[in-house]
Amino acid sequence: MTIPAPILALRDRGDDLRDRLTSWAHINSGSHHYAGLERMREALRLAFQPFAGAQIETVVLPGTPAKALRVRCRPEAPRQVMLSGHYDTVFGEDHPFQRCALLDTQTLRGPGVADMKGGLLTMVAALEAFEQLPEAVNVGWEALLTPDEEIGSDASAAVIIETARRHQLGLVFEPARSTGDLVQSRKGTGNFTLTVHGRAAHAGHIPNQGRNAIVALAELLVALQNIPAELPGVLVNAGRIEGGSAALNVVPDFARAGLNLRITRVADEALVRARLQTLLAPFQAREGFSVELTGVFDCPPKECGPAEEAVFAEWQRCGLALGVAPFSWVHTGGGSDGNLLSAAGLPNLDGVGPVGDGMHSDREFCRLPSLVERAQIAALFLSRWARGEISPLPQKT
């Protein structure tokens, strides 16, 4: 496999990428910090400005002042790829973790350096090499960079799905695992509210007229813990609980829990729902109680199909040709916008960003050499796809 010179030349860009990543990480872009998101979007606009023929557009999103950035190049080309990323981070404006530090010459610690400003930079660097290649005319690309992935992509989900539908392939620049592995599949997730109404009464006597909603909810929460053992691949998290009042001698008539459920396969959803109904039924039948579960699996699982298998095999081949240490791909419990791409029917490879770890904590770091390596792989893949060296991707029906 011959490596085009501009892709080889990325090897000399290490210091430049490190400095750009540091400056991006120093712009706080917590999901709720709208002024910071705007500054980060402007930095991204400047990074995409040099691409001749690319149309840069700010996309207004419903229900939030935060906006997405869309960069589209050659929409008329025969092959179309969607490059997906988010520029928000989990670190709010007042979070203590705001600055980068070099842990060693190859490791940069900082907010968002892996998740996923490092991924955005990998995307930009890959395009900078790819756009120098004559075969680039055969591939049109559309980068959609969103401001709310860390808070569930509620505002940008519709535009992500709409964008996904006009492409043949998606590349999601979430970080690779610390082992270098990509993401083969992701769990789907749904947030639910479990509400119990009982009956208030003065708690002076046993028995009394009261029906304790907190105790009933506690029973339900303990029972829910059995679901992961019964349904492998399903996770249950009781993330929040509240109920009762400060009047300690009153039997509480209300309690509520917030649940986060995760499923591995699309088919798990029906199984989980059936299991939940079975669990809730005896509680709903209890005299004096009413039990309600609301919520939806709004983020379906990202399952791996033949198209993903084919793209990943090519990705590995490109890595091998570039001398990148071998990597595999793994299942992960966390969701990403890759789930939405899959839900829209777009085959996509996820975790194509740099290698890192410690995400969502002040231990987050990025392996600097992987910025170059992963950008080279992405550029080489696009080059080979543009030259017709990759067989047509299996299409979802």
Added chain:
Amino acid sequence: MSSTARMLERMAERESAWQLLLVRWSEVNSGSEHAAGLARMCAELERAFGELPARASRLAPAAGGRAPTLSVRCRPEAPFQVLLSGHYDTVFAAHDPFQRCKAMADGCVNGPGLADMKGGIAVMLAALTAFETHPAAHQIGWEVLLNADEEDGSHGSREHLIAAASRHHLGLVFEPSPVADDIVRSRKGTATLLATARGRAAHSSQAKTEGRNAVVALAEFLLAAQALNGEIDDIVLNVANCAGGGAVNVVPDSARAEMHLRSSRVAEGERAIARLREIAAMISGREGFGLDLAGGFNRPPMEAQAAVAPWVAALQTCARELGQTVVERDVASASDANFFAAAGLPTIDGLGVDGDEIHSDREFYRPASLGRRARLVALLLARLADGSLERPALRPLST
């Protein structure tokens, strides 16, 4: 016609006025945590009791208290001193939907605090207003003591209650009657307990591996705690509230719940707390988890007092005269009578109105009971004042 008979006759004329005043009080929200509402209620009471020939003073709450205890004192130099006690807070918060009174089909009235215990305060006011017209009234000194945090444990007022107990010979507490015309002989003690579960936070995708869910640990603790109700006779444990966690995609590392425990005997109460500590230790023994239990008994049990018997006999004599039957009852809920009894004051509790379903939006009282109770108390005071009923021996006061 005797002075006493005239007093009772005049009381009948004012009965509906007291009932109207009670409705007005009920609709002034005075939830234990609603400082502005408590201030309004305190002002209402000051104005109402200000009609009596007595001196009102506001006793400042201890640190953390939201409103004063109102003391209305008359003839502190008289040889026989009676304490009449109640609370003007309710369990209904400012934002609770239950704020208004309404007449029920059976003649009862539904409303917040009507029975527990603004009705009892109305009984006191009606009884004392009548008694002060009696020519023998000068024989008795009395003090009305109304606190603002009984439903919250009386933490800000208990020092005032205990101090007041020592300056009286007899305590009358106007919590609602246990049933019909009955009164309260004993009450359970109450403990407030706070359970705090600790776990380890992680992203919810790592719920099975990294995470240690504090909400679930708390739920297990609460189920075991609730089961003590069947395990230990004579206790009542109520899981009253809980809070914990935050974003649902994070395994929560902290959760807490408050519990209320009642026991009529100290030994049983201590056994329950020891069992709770065992359960907490069992959960704390799990890797990555902790469960702390804080708190203890707040009001001591009120056991039946030998010294109160002659006073109850006198009350029953008056009741018979009025065609009422007063029976002593043992009840589960604690009141400030627990403090008075523990301080050695012979105390009769449950002298307030007849009602039920307290602490819920079904709370109601029987309007006729306001007048019945007021006549009973006014008659007891009149008979003890004019000597037409033999007065039980007075306990010596420390000061």
